[in-house]
Amino acid sequence: MVAEENNTEQRPRPTGPNYFMKMLGQKVLCRLNDGRPLNAVLESFSLYELCFDIGHGKKMVIMKHAISSIEFTESALPPQGRGDNDKR
Secondary structure (H helix, E strand, O other), X not given: OOOOOOOXXXXXXXXXXXXXXXXXXXXXXXXXXXXXXXXXXEEEEOOOEEEEEEEOOEEEEEEHHHEEXXXXXXXXXXXXXXXXXXXX
16 A cells, blocks of 8 residues: 655635626625625725725725625726627
């Protein structure tokens, strides 16, 4: 029987579509699990939390598991990959 080597090499984590990158700096409507709405600008995010700028110099960090949904308007985003085939 051959002993398995201890593999210390870091493997890349599987990731899906990263919608939060599209929302950075955008005004969003975040609905919390208790139903309260939060209108704010998404400032940053990490694996478990989102940081919002709620205005008047205040920031709010919300854990992702406390969020029910986030609404944002894609028309406010720069036209990356949208309408590129209209150029003729």
